[in-house]
Amino acid sequence: MALRPSRPVQPATRRLRAPAPPPPGPILAPLRRFLASPSTAASPAAGASVDPREAAKFGALAASWWSPSGPFAPLHALNPARVRFVRESLAACRGGDAGAPEPLKGLRVLDVGCGGGVLSESLARLGASVTGIDVAAASVAVAAAHAGGDPLVAGRVSYRCISAEDLAASGTGGFDAVIASEVLEHVRRPHDFLAVLASLLAPPEASPGAAVIISTINRTPAAWAFAIAGAEYVARVVPPGTHSFKKFVTPQELAIMADASGLKLWHASGMAPLGPGGAWALTGALDVNYIATLRRAGEVQAGGAEGPGAGPGAEAGAGAGAERQ
Amino acid sequence: MNGAVRRLARSALSSLAFPSAQACPGSAPGVITSLRALSAARSVSPDECYDVVIVGGGMVGAAVAALLGGNRMTQQMRVAVLDVKPQPLSFTPAPVPGLRVSTITPGSIGVLKAAGAWEEVEALSAPFVDMQVWDAAAPGHIRWSARDLGEERMGVVAENPLLQASLLRAAQRSGGRTEFLWPAELRGLRLPDEQGRPHPGCSHGLAELDLADGRTLVARLVVAADGSASRVRQMAGLRTWGWGYGQRGVVATVSTAEPHVTAFQRFLPTGPLALLPVRGGLSSIVWSTTPEAAAALEALGPREFAAAVNKALLDPPASAASGFAPVSSLAEALGRMVGAGAGGGGGGWREPPRAVELVGSSPKSFPLQLKQAGRFVLPRLALVGDAAHAVHPLAGQGVNLGLGDAGALAEALRGAVAGGSDPGDARLLGEAYEAPRRRAVLAMTAAMDGVKRAFAVQAPPFAAVRGLGLGLINAVGPVRNGIMNYAMMGNT
Numbered sequence: 057m058a059l060r061p062s063r064p065v066q067p068a069t070r071r072l073r074a075p076a077p078p079p080p081g082p083i084l085a086p087l088r089r090f091l092a093s094p095s096t097a098a099s100p101a102a103g104a105s106v107d108p109r110e111a112a113k114f115g116a117l118a119a120s121w122w123s124p125s126g127p128f129a130p131l132h133a134l135n136p137a138r139v140r141f142v143r144e145s146l147a148a149c150r151g152g153d154a155g156a157p158e159p160l161k162g163l164r165v166l167d168v169g170c171g172g173g174v175l176s177e178s179l180a181r182l183g184a185s186v187t188g189i190d191v192a193a194a195s196v197a198v199a200a201a202h203a204g205g206d207p208l209v210a211g212r213v214s215y216r217c218i219s220a221e222d223l224a225a226s227g228t229g230g231f232d233a234v235i236a237s238e239v240l241e242h243v244r245r246p247h248d249f250l251a252v253l254a255s256l257l258a259p260p261e262a263s264p265g266a267a268v269i270i271s272t273i274n275r276t277p278a279a280w281a282f283a284i285a286g287a288e289y290v291a292r293v294v295p296p297g298t299h300s301f302k303k304f305v306t307p308q309e310l311a312i313m314a315d316a317s318g319l320k321l322w323h324a325s326g327m328a329p330l331g332p333g334g335a336w337a338l339t340g341a342l343d344v345n346y347i348a349t350l351r352r353a354g355e356v357q358a359g360g361a362e363g364p365g366a367g368p369g370a371e372a373g374a375g376a377g378a379e380r381q
Numbered sequence: 382m383n384g385a386v387r388r389l390a391r392s393a394l395s396s397l398a399f400p401s402a403q404a405c406p407g408s409a410p411g412v413i414t415s416l417r418a419l420s421a422a423r424s425v426s427p428d429e430c431y432d433v434v435i436v437g438g439g440m441v442g443a444a445v446a447a448l449l450g451g452n453r454m455t456q457q458m459r460v461a462v463l464d465v466k467p468q469p470l471s472f473t474p475a476p477v478p479g480l481r482v483s484t485i486t487p488g489s490i491g492v493l494k495a496a497g498a499w500e501e502v503e504a505l506s507a508p509f510v511d512m513q514v515w516d517a518a519a520p521g522h523i524r525w526s527a528r529d530l531g532e533e534r535m536g537v538v539a540e541n542p543l544l545q546a547s548l549l550r551a552a553q554r555s556g557g558r559t560e561f562l563w564p565a566e567l568r569g570l571r572l573p574d575e576q577g578r579p580h581p582g583c584s585h586g587l588a589e590l591d592l593a594d595g596r597t598l599v600a601r602l603v604v605a606a607d608g609s610a611s612r613v614r615q616m617a618g619l620r621t622w623g624w625g626y627g628q629r630g631v632v633a634t635v636s637t638a639e640p641h642v643t644a645f646q647r648f649l650p651t652g653p654l655a656l657l658p659v660r661g662g663l664s665s666i667v668w669s670t671t672p673e674a675a676a677a678l679e680a681l682g683p684r685e686f687a688a689a690v691n692k693a694l695l696d697p698p699a700s701a702a703s704g705f706a707p708v709s710s711l712a713e714a715l716g717r718m719v720g721a722g723a724g725g726g727g728g729g730w731r732e733p734p735r736a737v738e739l740v741g742s743s744p745k746s747f748p749l750q751l752k753q754a755g756r757f758v759l760p761r762l763a764l765v766g767d768a769a770h771a772v773h774p775l776a777g778q779g780v781n782l783g784l785g786d787a788g789a790l791a792e793a794l795r796g797a798v799a800g801g802s803d804p805g806d807a808r809l810l811g812e813a814y815e816a817p818r819r820r821a822v823l824a825m826t827a828a829m830d831g832v833k834r835a836f837a838v839q840a841p842p843f844a845a846v847r848g849l850g851l852g853l854i855n856a857v858g859p860v861r862n863g864i865m866n867y868a869m870m871g872n873t
């Protein structure tokens with residue numbers, strides 16, 4: 057079946073290994089999760105159709121998003137840890153049972169920057185009804201194709217190629233949880249981005265306990281050594297240039313941004329490959345990778361904004377092991 | 382952007398080998414939802430999928446099912462156990478215990494407890510509180526006692542059908558979603574490829590099992606628990622390595638002059654002989670020997686067999702003659718290093734009770750082998766029990782290793798549910814199941830094979846080393862207990 061593009065498309069540029077999306081909205085929330093580097097961001101070529109050879113490359117890419125030994129292996133290694141955080145944190149926010157097999161049952165969750173769908177599928181397995189969005193069309197296609205592999209997942213996730221800003225502008229919203237994992241460090245104006253995420257939450261009366269969950273990288277010497285020097289230049293697990301140290305966000309900065317969006321940093325946890333066999337675990341040290349839950353300011357009492365006991369580490373705005381510069 | 386997305390989706394789909402892939406309609410920019418449309422032909426509904434299909438309802442397959450049903454996190458998994466033959470859900474003890482028995486270690490007792498099968502097993506099995514190992518070719522012995530470990534027992538000896546029925550019943554009782562499908566013969570198996578890409582014959586990325594009655598099951602994970610000649614392992618194209626020993630194990634039940642609570646094991650030049658307490662004050666014999674000797678033993682009458690057992694267990698050790706001196710000085714040096722003499726100690730020698738006569742079924746024998754699959758997991762497949770590894774049943778570790786597998790696999794799946802992972806994910810199975818089990822199995826295999834080969838060599842110098850080795854180890858409490866801990870826990 058030959059489909060003609062009905063509107064301008066974003067082609068994959070041939071010289072790139074990974075497809076690059078256009079800047080979709082006021083904020084560039086591009087190349088998700090090691091998919092491509094900022095230097096490879098290309099402007100859209102309107103009306104261009106997709107080269108079959110490019111399509112073949114996306115086929116290869118599809119395999120690599122989910123290949124156990126491919127370039128996304130570190131992401132798969134990290135995934136269970138962040139999912140455990142989401143499980144515990146959302147249960148605590150909503151007074152649910154974190155030990156239930158499907159603790160997110162009945163919740164509408166938005167995965168911003170879903171990439172190949174690694175996190176979205178896990179959230180679906182926890183019972184959530186998940187919308188995954190990404191501005192990289194190829195990634196969204198891969199995510200959709202992969203979800204089709206399991207009817208249970210397919211019935212619980214849907215993917216859209218759209219930015220968070222456009223989604224919010226289209227009037228879509230009403231999510232019980234909005235998750236942006238490994239996105240914040242790639243966006244141009246994180247303040248605005250956070251406000252957009254907050255606007256996508258369902259109103260308090262419809263969804264008490266709704267939360268935004270952010271995972272990102274701290275701006276510390278350790279983070280520089282680990283994420284930039286280590287991961288990019290030494291190990292080459294992600295393409296050099298994927299991360300820009302200046303864009304890394306400290307927990308304090310995240311707390312301040314949250315305040316400006318009517319949210320409160322409720323609790324946070326570090327994530328590090330410290331488990332058996334290099335498995336990622338939740339830790340009390342926020343100095344490199346960390347994950348944080350932001351709740352509506354009105355729903356957490358000032359001074360009493362205690363996170364659940366499960367989240368080791370930071371109190372709002374004063375992350376243990378925070379910036380050391 | 383729609384068209385581009387559709388094309389990308391299609392190319393991605395075809396590379397993933399989904400037939401009849403269709404992009405969805407949608408007017409919003411970039412919408413490619415409606416995933417159910419992706420596999421319109423031969424699609425499966427979520428209700429048709431099993432989370433776990435266990436092929437083989439033997440002890441190990443039953444243990445996996447019972448453990449999944451007994452844990453809150455995995456209880457909701459839809460599990461099927463299939464077997465070529467209907468398997469017993471109850472155990473009625475015969476007057477004389479059956480020939481196939483297992484020594485159940487404390488590690489395995491932990492697994493049985495978690496599975497909800499322990500109480501039933503405990504009620505109908507025989508405990509042993511000591512273990513004594515010695516050599517027929519040289520003096521020296523090792524004796525372990527539960528007291529040294531602060532335990533009330535070192536383990537129990539249980540009939541295999543009791544273990545199996547208790548575990549199957551626990552699986553049925555657990556409140557989990559377990560179905561027994563038998564008789565059901567597996568005829569075909571379709572798994573994703575090594576990269577996790579769907580099988581070309583599937584409209585999804587799961588596993589498919591064809592049964593002889595025409596049914597097809599769809600599963601996120603296939604567990605091969607179908608024994609040492611595993612069909613599933615063959616269908617998945619996994620190779621095994623190993624060798625036969627050119628030996629057979631003879632099993633029999635005997636009465637003894639008095640009851641006892643010690644697991645006795647003597648290393649004879651032809652292989653080890655074990656005398657284990659079983660239910661009803663009787664004893665089980667597991668005797669590894671040459672095929673000729675096995676045939677001769679099987680032909681003996683009730684009292685003749687008992688006499689052969691007594692001779693093998695009670696004859697004084699052959700003297701170690703030539704080549705002794707260098708070995709002896711080495712042993713003395715070792716003894717000084719560990720601050721102990723080279724002699725015995727560590728729990729006095731206890732004479733095994735005399736066998737009186739055979740009871741119950743006449744003796745049977747089976748070939749001994751060492752066999753291991755090169756890999757225990759593939760995408761959507763995990764091998765457990767004898768399907769993964771068949772080892773010389775010298776120390777009764779066959780079942781214990783299998784129960785250790787079941788425990789590790791159930792724990793890996795609990796982690797998968799907690800972390801929102803696909804239970805058939807090869808990476809997860811590799812890290813959380815295969816890696817620890819391969820270490821345990823290799824260590825056990827090497828130890829058992831090493832012991833077996835060392836004892837199989839009959840030249841006097843080696844015999845002397847063996848005798849001294851046993852004496853030395855017995856004298857040194859911590860070392861002895863360390864070795865025993867390993868042997869008894871099975872799954873460290």
Ligand SMILES: Cc1cc2nc3c(=O)[nH]c(=O)nc-3n(C[C@H](O)[C@H](O)[C@H](O)COP(=O)(O)OP(=O)(O)OC[C@H]3O[C@@H](n4cnc5c(N)ncnc54)[C@H](O)[C@@H]3O)c2cc1C
Pocket residue numbers: 436437438439440441442463464465466468481482483484541565566567606607608609611612613632667746747765766767768774776777778779780781783
């Ligand atoms: C004679 C003998 C004595 C032993 N003594 C001891 C001992 O004293 N101590 C000890 O620890 N170990 C002992 N072992 C080893 C022990 O029996 C095994 O380790 C144990 O039985 C393995 O359990 P399993 O569940 O993996 O396999 P099995 O017990 O072999 O169970 C496999 C099951 O799969 C079913 N099956 C097979 N093929 C298919 C198919 N294609 N489709 C569906 N179902 C199928 C079979 O019907 C069977 O029920 C002994 C073994 C033997 C042979």
